[in-house]
Amino acid sequence: MPRSIQLSCIREAGRTREEACTDAMTLFQANSGQKLSVVDVLGGPGLRRRLAQLGILPGTHLQVVRHAAFGGPLLVDVDGRVIAIGKGIAAKVLVRPEE
Amino acid sequence: MTIALAGQPNAGKSTIFNQIAGVHAITANFPGSTVKYTRSQVRIGQETYTCVDLPGTYSLQALDLAEAEARSFLLSGEVDVIVNVVDASLLHRSLEFTLELLELGIPMVVCLNMMDEAARKGMRIDTEKLSELLGVPVVAAVARTGQGIRELFLETVRVGRMRARPSPPKYGRDVEEAVEAIRSSLEDKGATDPLPARFLAIKLLEADEQIGARIEGFSDDVRQLIARVRSRLEAKTGRPAEDQVRMERHGLATHIFEQVVKVARPFSDIRHKVDAIVTHPYLGYLVLALVVYGVFWIVFRAGGLVEGSIVGWFERLRGWVSAASGLPPLISTLVDGLIQGVSGGLGIVIPYLIPFLLALSLLEDVGYLPRAAVLMDAFFHRLGLHGKAIIPFVLGYGCNVPAVMSTRILDTERDRVVAAVLSTLIPCSARTAIVFGLLAFFVGPWAAVFIYALNIVVIAVLGRLASFILPATSPGLILEIPPYRWPSWRTLWLKSWLRIREFLTLAWPLLIAGSLVLSLIGYLRLQPMLDRFFSPLTELLGLPPVVGTTLVFGVLRKELSLLMLIQALGTAQLDTVLSGEQMLTFTVFVVFYFPCVSTFAALVREVGGRWAWLAAGLSLGLATGLAVAVRCLAGIVM
Numbered sequence: 001m002p003r004s005i006q007l008s009c010i011r012e013a014g015r016t017r018e019e020a021c022t023d024a025m026t027l028f029q030a031n032s033g034q035k036l037s038v039v040d041v042l043g044g045p046g047l048r049r050r051l052a053q054l055g056i057l058p059g060t061h062l063q064v065v066r067h068a069a070f071g072g073p074l075l076v077d078v079d080g081r082v083i084a085i086g087k088g089i090a091a092k093v094l095v096r097p098e099e
Numbered sequence: 100m101t102i103a104l105a106g107q108p109n110a111g112k113s114t115i116f117n118q119i120a121g122v123h124a125i126t127a128n129f130p131g132s133t134v135k136y137t138r139s140q141v142r143i144g145q146e147t148y149t150c151v152d153l154p155g156t157y158s159l160q161a162l163d164l165a166e167a168e169a170r171s172f173l174l175s176g177e178v179d180v181i182v183n184v185v186d187a188s189l190l191h192r193s194l195e196f197t198l199e200l201l202e203l204g205i206p207m208v209v210c211l212n213m214m215d216e217a218a219r220k221g222m223r224i225d226t227e228k229l230s231e232l233l234g235v236p237v238v239a240a241v242a243r244t245g246q247g248i249r250e251l252f253l254e255t256v257r258v259g260r261m262r263a264r265p266s267p268p269k270y271g272r273d274v275e276e277a278v279e280a281i282r283s284s285l286e287d288k289g290a291t292d293p294l295p296a297r298f299l300a301i302k303l304l305e306a307d308e309q310i311g312a313r314i315e316g317f318s319d320d321v322r323q324l325i326a327r328v329r330s331r332l333e334a335k336t337g338r339p340a341e342d343q344v345r346m347e348r349h350g351l352a353t354h355i356f357e358q359v360v361k362v363a364r365p366f367s368d369i370r371h372k373v374d375a376i377v378t379h380p381y382l383g384y385l386v387l388a389l390v391v392y393g394v395f396w397i398v399f400r401a402g403g404l405v406e407g408s409i410v411g412w413f414e415r416l417r418g419w420v421s422a423a424s425g426l427p428p429l430i431s432t433l434v435d436g437l438i439q440g441v442s443g444g445l446g447i448v449i450p451y452l453i454p455f456l457l458a459l460s461l462l463e464d465v466g467y468l469p470r471a472a473v474l475m476d477a478f479f480h481r482l483g484l485h486g487k488a489i490i491p492f493v494l495g496y497g498c499n500v501p502a503v504m505s506t507r508i509l510d511t512e513r514d515r516v517v518a519a520v521l522s523t524l525i526p527c528s529a530r531t532a533i534v535f536g537l538l539a540f541f542v543g544p545w546a547a548v549f550i551y552a553l554n555i556v557v558i559a560v561l562g563r564l565a566s567f568i569l570p571a572t573s574p575g576l577i578l579e580i581p582p583y584r585w586p587s588w589r590t591l592w593l594k595s596w597l598r599i600r601e602f603l604t605l606a607w608p609l610l611i612a613g614s615l616v617l618s619l620i621g622y623l624r625l626q627p628m629l630d631r632f633f634s635p636l637t638e639l640l641g642l643p644p645v646v647g648t649t650l651v652f653g654v655l656r657k658e659l660s661l662l663m664l665i666q667a668l669g670t671a672q673l674d675t676v677l678s679g680e681q682m683l684t685f686t687v688f689v690v691f692y693f694p695c696v697s698t699f700a701a702l703v704r705e706v707g708g709r710w711a712w713l714a715a716g717l718s719l720g721l722a723t724g725l726a727v728a729v730r731c732l733a734g735i736v737m
Contacts, residue, residue, distance in 0.1 A: 045306070045341070046162070050577055052345045053157035055192050058338070059346060069380035070477040073486065073576045079191045080220065082582075084473045086485060086575025 027074065027085070027093035032064050036095040043092045054083050056093060100259050101149045101177055102141075102252075105169060105200060106184035107193050108155030109581045111212040114242040114590075115184060116152035119143075119252060124152050125501070125594060127463035128586075129490060130579045131155065131508035134165040136172055143252045151178075159199050160307060164507040164515075173203065176293045180259035181207040182251065187217035187224060187239070188582075190360060194352035197233065202267045204295040208255045209237045214247075216582070221363040229359040235265045243587055267297055270347045277304055277332045277340070284324050288317055304329060305341040370583045374470075378580075383474045390467065394458045395551075398451055399544055402535050405450035410671045413442030429622060436618030436666060440611035443662035444602070446671070447536035448529075452602060455528050456595035459497050463594075464586035468493055469578055476576050482559060483566025484509075485576040488518045492558075495525030498598060499698040502527075503705050517565045519706045520714045521558050523694040524721075526551065528598070529606075529657035530690050537661055538686045542679045550686055553729075557691075557721065606656045613652050613659060617666045620648075640684050640726050643668065643676070653689055655696055660689045680733040687729045692722035 024039050038060050041048045048057075055078045056062065065075040065082060073084040085093075104112040108130030116124050120139035126132060137152045153172055154165035161167035172178070183200055185193040190211070197209060209229070211217075217224060230237040236254050240247030269275065281300035285292075292299060292313060302310040303325050314321065329340045336343045376382050417438050420431065462468060468490055476486030487509060495502035502522040506515040526534060539547035620626055626645065630637075633647020645667040653660030664685070668676045677685070693715055694702065702711035 048342070049158075049160055050162050052342075053160070053162070054577065054579065055195075055349070057342065057345055057349065060349065066375075066378060067380065068378070068383075068473055068477065071480075072380075072477040073473055073578075075378060075473065075580065079189070081189050081192050082580040084469070084476070084486065084576055084578045084580055086476060086480075086577070088575040089577060 024094055024096050026091045027062075027064070027076070027095050028087055028090035030064050030095055030097075032066055035061065035063050035098040037061050037098050039094040039096050041093055043089075047089065047092065051089075051093070055079055055081070056083075061098065062095070100179045100256070101151060102180050102182060102255055102259065103151045103153055103172065103178040104182050104184055105153050105173060106155060106210075107157050107186070107189075107196055108579065110155060110184045110186040110189075110193065111242045112155065112184045113137075113152050115182075115210065115212065115240070115248060115251070116150065117590075118242060118245050118248045120150055120152075125597070126590060127460075127468075128466035128581050128584050129463065129468045130581065131165055131490070131505070132463075134504055134507040135168055141252075143256050146256070148256070156196070158196055159203075159302075160305070163510055168507075173200075173205075174294060178205055179262075180255055181205050182255055183207055183209045184212050184242075185209055187211040187214050188220050188222065190217070190222070190224065191352060191356040194355055195348050198268045198348055198351060201233065201235070201265045202295070202298045202301055204264050204267065204298065206258045206261070206263050207235045207265055208251065208258050209233060209235055210247075210251050211237060211239045212242050214239045215241050216584075219368065223361045223363065225359045225361075229355070232355050232358065233265070235263075243584075243590075267295075268348070268351055270344070270351070273332055273335050274304070274344060274347055277328045280328045281325055284321055285314070285317075288321055301344065304332070305344050306339075373583065377467075378470050378473055383470070387471060387474055390462070394455070394462075395544075395548070397458055398455045398531070399535060399539055399547070401454040402451035403540055406446050406536060406540055409446035409450070410442060413438060413446060414671055416442075432618045432622045433615055436614040437611060439666050439671070440607075440614030440662065442671065443614070443665055444607040444610055447661065447665075448532045448602060448606075448658050449599070451532045451535045452528055452599060453595065455531055456497060456598055457591060459493075459528075460591045460594045461586060462493075464584065464591060466581050466583045469580045472576070472578055473580065479562075480575075481566075482562030483570070484514055484518060484562065487576055487578050488514065491518050491522040492525055495522040495527060496531070497528055499523050499525065499527050499694060500701045503698060503701040506705060513569050516706045516710055517562065517569065519702060520710060520717070521562055521565070523698050523702065523714055524554065524558055524561070524691060524718060526554055526690050527657065527698075529695070532658045533661040533689055534686055537664075537673065537682055541674045541677075542682055546679070546683060546686075549683075550690060553687070553725070554690060557725065602658075606658060609655060610659055610662050613663055614666045617648065617663060636723075639723070640688060641730050642681055642685055646685065650689070650692070653695070654693055657689065657695050680730065683733050684726050684730045688722045688726040690722075691718055691725055693718055 030036055038056055038058055040058050041051050051057065063077045065077050067074050071087055073086045074090050076083050076085055104116055106112050113124040113126040113133050117126065119141050124133060124137045133152060133154045135154065139150055140147050141150045151172065153169040156166040156169040159170055161170040181200060183197050185197065200207060211224060211226060226237045226239050236258060238247055238251040238254050240251055242248065278297060278300045281303055282296045285296045285299060299310055332340045332343060377386050417435060420434055472486035472489040475489050479486050479488055490508065491502045491505045494505050499522060502525065503519045506519045509515045509518055534547050534550050538550060629648050630644035634644055637644050637647045646664060649660050649663035649667050652663045665671050670676060699711055699715060702714055
């Protein structure tokens with residue numbers, strides 16, 4: 001796991017490195033139908049802002065609806081709103097499965 | 100009093116605007132269908148007010164040109180009352196923007212639009228409670244049917260008259276302390292900014308560059324104070340100040356949402372099942388192919404049926420006129436030109452224009468375009484663009500002008516330029532009329548399919564080249580996919596009618612006038628001179644010399660080329676004077692050769708004169724090259 005991802009896991013209050021990082025993954029790696037919560041968005045302020053506008057910011061919940069073929073975007077459900085996210089961006093959104 | 104309609108994309112602002120202002124704004128079911136604001140005088144009760152339809156924006160932090168337009172209008176001080184249009188079925192997400200708007204301190208009314216959609220999702224919204232929590236009136240509405248619109252505007256006018264300033268939302272203690280520290284220092288320094296100091300303070304915490312620029316003139320100690328306050332907040336909360344503000348606003352929205360909404364079991368929604376097929380990784384492409392084929396088939400069948408009978412009818416009429424002896428030659432020439440002008444518009448353009456525009460509007464309003472964007476994203480990436488760029492391209496099939504304007508929804512200047520220039524190569528409905536009226540009708544549907552396929556290949560190759568010359572910088576697709584909506588037939592017709600009316604009132608008279616001018620040229624025997632002037636081109640393309648003049652008309656409006664062709668050759672039975680090969684060459688040239696004047700003007704406006712001329716030169720070169728290549732190939736094949 002890249003160092004930047006590890007650091008964001010640790011930033012989450014009250015979790016040790018091991019606890020935090022064992023179950024975190026990028027949105028791109030998540031399976032369809034899985035309920036997820038956002039841990040962090042690894043990206044510049046522009047991207048963080050754009051995603052935050054659509055409700056993807058640390059602490060919010062989302063669900064992958066479907067992956068497209070040919071390396072196309074993912075469809076993600078955020079509070080009942082469906083958003084298409086390119087795979088490059090999905091690889092920058094760090095999520096954790098919800099219990 | 101100025102009323103501004105503000106809200107997130109695809110919340111139905113333009114639909115509400117059209118309800119109150121008559122049809123002015125084009126609506127569609129995809130985020131970003133409005134890219135610049137429309138202003139109109141509206142009558143409410145006995146008075147007249149100014150109503151402004153703003154482009155949708157997810158927040159006041161504008162991230163593309165369309166959002167920037169909405170933001171700068173809201174901050175201009177010109178707005179007396181805001182109508183915050185909210186998609187009730189997406190209330191949770193929309194509330195954050197509502198809270199942000201409250202911070203502006205402008206009198207406001209919340210319109211809960213699409214209440215029917217919310218009910219279908221099993222949401223019961225307590226509007227009174229919501230109004231109480233937000234501190235502003237809330238009016239429920241269904242804009243599509245006009246339900247609640249009257250009450251909405253009566254309430255808006257009332258709030259505007261009272262100048263009731265809403266109180267801004269309160270954040271957690273840490274954020275409030277930070278906001279207060281910045282606000283009081285701004286006020287101490289005697290800030291003269293018309294925006295509320297609290298709003299400025301929050302935006303400064305959120306690291307908003309444009310608000311940052313507004314306080315540029317302040318002394319260093321204010322800026323140092325802001326930096327200090329931000330880092331103190333960051334130390335306390337452990338995350339960037341802007342994230343903290345956003346998260347708290349999000350939390351506040353969630354808190355309000357949970358108090359006002361009860362979610363019962365949603366009615367089983369067939370649309371999810373439909374969507375599972377339409378955006379299915381593989382079946383989706385089959386659906387896409389069927390949709391394209393369906394549109395093609397309808398336009399070809401419906402248009403061909405009408406073209407055949409109308410053109411035949413007018414040809415007989417011309418026969419009678421020329422047989423009628425005793426008319427002076429000048430008069431009979433002009434009458435002949437007149438008949439041809441009228442028949443060209445009625446027989447060749449309108450039969451294809453109407454079904455094509457209706458089909459395109461239907462796709463827009465149902466909500467198919469964003470789904471097509473998802474399917475095409477991977478391919479557009481190879482062109483250095485992403486799936487969002489499919490919207491300008493699809494709109495381009497209707498008309499290149501809105502296509503060029505819609506590039507405002509793209510994220511970077513580079514993407515805008517590439518998409519704008521490439522979208523002018525898309526055969527618009529005027530060119531479609533030529534492709535169908537000439538090629539499909541006389542040569543066969545496959546010739547038309549060939550033109551569209553060639554066009555797509557050429558655009559793909561150019562896009563690929565562009566991504567070598569101007570490397571892509573956009574990070575990727577982020578696009579909201581709205582639910583399917585059943586379009587209102589009235590809206591569909593009105594949208595199509597706006598464009599058909601443009602043809603009837605602008606292009607058709609131009610066409611009839613051009614027809615008369617050509618008759619006159621023929622009568623005065625000036626034709627040979629003009630033909631000589633165009634002979635290098637016509638010879639290169641292997642076309643009859645008289646065709647040269649007709650191409651000039653196409654610069655004004657593309658469909659004129661075909662109609663002038665009929666005039667120049669003296670018959671609508673074009674297959675008697677042109678070979679299939681010549682028709683193919685002509686069509687290829689006309690489809691590519693120059694954006695029409697309106698498109699050129701739109702390009703100048705949106706991406707600048709330099710790119711516009713480049714696009715013009717590029718298309719002229721392309722058209723000539725491709726037409727010659729097609730001529731040579733067709734010579735071998737046909």
